Amino acid sequence: MAGLKDIAAASGVSVRTVNRALKGNGYVGKDTRDRVLRAARELGYRPNRLARSLRMRRSFEVAVVAWSTDELHMARIAVLEQRLRPAELSVTVLLGSRHGSTGDQQGLLGETLARRPAGVALFFPPGGDVDRWVESCQQQGIPCVLIDPPEKMPASVRIDRQQGVYEAVLYLAQRGRSRIAYLGGQKDTTRLEGYHRAMSELGREPIYLDVTSVSDQTQAGRYAAELFLEMSPRPDGIQAYSDVMAMSLLAGLHEHAVRVPEDVAVVGFDDRQAASLAWPALTTVAQPNAGIGRAVADMLLETMPDPSVRLDEGICLPTRLVVRDST
Amino acid sequence: MAGLKDIAAASGVSVRTVNRALKGNGYVGKDTRDRVLRAARELGYRPNRLARSLRMRRSFEVAVVAWSTDELHMARIAVLEQRLRPAELSVTVLLGSRHGSTGDQQGLLGETLARRPAGVALFFPPGGDVDRWVESCQQQGIPCVLIDPPEKMPASVRIDRQQGVYEAVLYLAQRGRSRIAYLGGQKDTTRLEGYHRAMSELGREPIYLDVTSVSDQTQAGRYAAELFLEMSPRPDGIQAYSDVMAMSLLAGLHEHAVRVPEDVAVVGFDDRQAASLAWPALTTVAQPNAGIGRAVADMLLETMPDPSVRLDEGICLPTRLVVRDST
DNA sequence: TTGTAAGCGTTATCAC
C-alpha cells in the first residue's frame, strides 16, 4: 500500500513536502502541490492511522465501553458515532459481559487503556465500580464520560427517570384515572420516587404491584396481573418499571380478559421497539437516546483538547412521554 | 506510560531481551526472565498495539461493517467478538447508514481499509454492491467474510430461511391447520419459496395475505388482518414474513376479536426479543445468530494466516422453530 | 519554498 515515500518518489519531492501538501500546513508551491496531490490520488494513498497515532502519541478513536447490546444502548452509540465522525474521530465499541467477574472487568479496563483512546465513553459498569475506570483514565489524561450512572456525577450524562415517571403518572390522573398503581420492585429508587412524588402531589395513597420477588422481568408482569386481580377495588392505571414488565403485564391481563385501556391503563418505560408492537400499542416513557449520544459526544469533544478541563457538572436529560393506545 | 525501554532500564538488560522474555520466543536466562517479568508487572507495562501493528505490518483488529444496530445483528457481533477474543483479535464495529448514498458507502470502504484490519466481516451492504468491497479486500490481502447475502457466495455465511419457513408450515399442518396462509410481500423470494415448497408437498393451494403495497412492516399486519376478515373460509394458520409483521397482525386480529391460536395460529420469523413478549407469546422461526457469529469467526480465523486461501464455499445455517403460545 | 533527520514503541536480523 502506497505511503508518503511512494508519493514523494512519484512526484520527485521529499516526504516532508508531500506531507505539507497533503495536510496543507506549510508553504508549498502551487505546482508542487498539484503534482503531489495528483500522485497521491493516483496511488490511492490512504494515511496509515497506526503510524500517525504512534508518532502523535494520541489516537483518534473513542472507546465506548458497553455491557450489553441492548437496543437502547446501541441507539445511543449510533448517534454518538455520527456526532464524532465530523471531528475525524472513530468509535470502537468494547463489549464487556454484564456478569463478568471483577477480574474480567479489570481486564477490559486494561484493554481499553491499551488502545490509548482519545476518549472513553463508559456505560455505568455492572457492580458499580466506576472509580477505578475514572481514575485510570484521569491518570492517563484520557477524557472519560460516564453514561447513565444512578447518581449525579461529574462528567456524566444521566436520564431523569424520576421526572419521567412523575409526568406519566400525572398524565394518567389527568386522563381520569384515580387508582394508579406502580408495577416494579422496591429496589429501583428513582422511578419509584417519581411515582411517589406524583401521588403525593395528587393527594393519593400509593398502590404497589410489588414484584421484588420475581427476578425475571418477562414474568414479573404476569405475576403482577394475579396481584391485580385480587385487589378490590382494582387499580385503573398502572405505571410499569419497564416496557418489558408492562408487556408481560399486558399478557397477564389479556389472559384474564381485563381490557386495556378500558379497565386499566398501562404505561411502560423505555420505548423500545416492542412497545409500539404491543397490543394495545404501549404508551411509554421514552428515554432520550439520541440526546444522550449527542451530549456524550459534546462532552468528549469539549474535554479532548485539554483533558485537565474538569467537567464538574454532569447533565441530566429529560424523558418524553409517548402516548399510544394503552392509556 | 511504561514501554519496553523503561523495563529494560529498570531490569538492566537490553530492549531485545525484554521483548524475548515477554514474548517467550527466544532463549532467555531464567533469572533474567524473572527480573524482567517482575519489572514489567511493577511498571504496569501494557504493550502498545499501535507500535506493534506498525512494525508487524498487520493489525489485530477485525472490522465489522454493519448497516444498522438491529438486535439480530448485534447478537451476531457479540458472539463473533467472544470467539475472536481468545485469538487476541479485537472487534471494531463500523456503522454505515442504511440509506447512505453510494458515495457514503465508498467512504466507509475507504475508512475500513485505512484501518488495515486483520479481517473484515461484512454485513451484506444495502444496494447490494458487494463486489467493490470484496475486490478491495482481496487486493489488500485482507480476508473478508460476507454475512447473510441473499444468494450463495464464496466466503459467506447465510441463513436457510427457505427451510425455516418450510418447516414452520409443515409444523402448522401437523398441528392440524388446514388453510395456511403466507403473510408478506411478493418480493422476498426465499421465504416465499419455503412456503410454496411446503404447500405443494402438502398438496394444498397457497393462500396469500399480500402486503406488497404496504411499505411499513409495523402496519402491514394490521392491513393483512382486514384481508383475513374478508376471506371465506378464513385461514386457520398464518406464516408471517417477520416477527414485526406477525405482531402487527396480532394487533389487528385482537381488535376484531379473532382468537389466537384458537381461530388462527400465527408464526413469526426472526425470534426477536419482542416475540416472547407478544401476546400470545409468538411461535417463530429463530435465526441462528450465535451460529453466524461463530461461523464468521471461524472462517476469518481460517483465512487469516494465509489470505490466499480461497473459501469457495459459503456456508448456510439452519434456523430453529421456537414454539410458543401462538400456535 | 523545500529537504534532512530524529523519533514514536515495537519486532526481528544479525553479530557477539
Next chain:
DNA sequence: GTGATAACGCTTACAA
C-alpha cells in the same frame, strides 16, 4: 544467552 540496531509510516523541529 544477550545486545546493538534497523526498520514500520508518519509528524515535526531545524536547516538550507
